[in-house]
Amino acid sequence: MRAVAESLVAGERVSAWDLNDAGPDDFPELREIRRTGNQALRNAARALLFGLGGPEALGEDDLTLLRRLIKSKIAVEVPLAMRSCEFWYAIPTTDQAAVLDAFGLSDAEPVTMSLGTEIWNQHYHGSGHQRCARLYVSPALDGWTLVFGRPSDDQHPADVTGESSWSIEPREQYQAMLANEKVRRGVDRDRCVALSRRFGAAQLYWRSHGDSTTSWCVAEKGELVRFYDVSAPEESAGELAAENGYLLPHEDTPLPEGWADDIEHTDDPLDWQREWVRRHRRLKAELGLPDHCDADTIAEALSVHPGKIGPHTRAEGHGVIALTRCGREYGHPRTLLRGLAYPPAPERPSFLDEDQT
Structure with missing residues (x-):
């Protein structure tokens, strides 16, 4: 789990899907990081504990700190x-x-x-x-x-x-x-x-x-x-x-028949989509059509x-x-x-x- 915590600190993409094989057996390692890691790693370990087991996985001390932090943020939110x-x-x-x-x-x-x-x-x-x-x-x-x-x-x-x-x-x-x-x-x-x-x-x-x-x-x-x-x-x-x-x-928006037929299809399909959106917006404005x-x-x-x-x-x-x-x-x-x-x-x-x- 240390490698996952380091990925979080580095700003790399990690999602809940990446934790499918993790569980309570990983809590001791994360709690050890909470005790001995630097501030960034400790925060990431806290996030992983919450991510794997919810508030109760944090332990009494961490949960008390988290609740205190949230309460202080709510007061000025x-x-x-x-x-x-x-x-x-x-x-x-x-x-x-x-x-x-x-x-x-x-x-x-x-x-x-x-x-x-x-x-x-x-x-x-x-x-x-x-x-x-x-x-x-x-x-x-x-x-x-x-x-x-x-x-x-x-x-x-x-x-x-x-x-x-x-x-x-x-x-x-x-x-x-x-x-x-x-x-x-x-x-x-x-x-x-x-x-x-x-x-x-x-x-x-x-x-x-x-x-x-x-x-x-x-x-x-x-x-x-x-x-x-x-x-x-x-x-x-x-x-x-x-x-x-x-x-x-x-x-359907009552646009003229065939209004998009001549939009060119290029190697990049997004070119067609962008031109479709531009023309659709322009015609709606010109014809005064409702949204x-x-x-x-x-x-x-x-x-x-x-x-x-x-x-x-x-x-x-x-x-x-x-x-x-x-x-x-x-x-x-x-x-x-x-x-x-x-x-x-x-x-x-x-x-x-x-x-x-």
């Missing part, structure tokens, strides 16, 4: 925008304890907003119950509490079929996948409605940063007000004033958009990470906290960063 938030609930309450109870969460550990964001952004790393073991619950932001992730029961609904039971025929596999997605949409709608019955209102948002997948659900006083999912527009229910003046994500709305658009209009949080946002209390039923059964998921322990590796730029016109 300024709200900051989240990146890659993807899936979240927005609930109009400042009662964090009630929210934790509603989602079946326990073992809450206070975190700064930056630390909570970092933990959430790594929820998809690793295998098994990594995605469903732990949720991040924000402080109250302009009166709204945001919950990132699904509780265990929603992540594992009874009517979802496992891949091991699927046919080997590709078409039947695809149909099974679609059936599972339909079940999950129903579970998410039911959860949103149930939360609104308890808190007066609830909203659920999904915005993929890997493709165009997006959805939103709004419920009030136990009634579904609006549901939309780009993957199943036929299941839509209700409507929102916030959608007025926009195209829905599944609707598409998505979960980000609706969240910003109706509650709090995680990506637009900032010094202007009124924050009450502090955020927490908390365990779901899966977390209590299987333990904390593996999470390497770069922001707390060692220099982060540089971010990779988007292929569109070269030209935003």
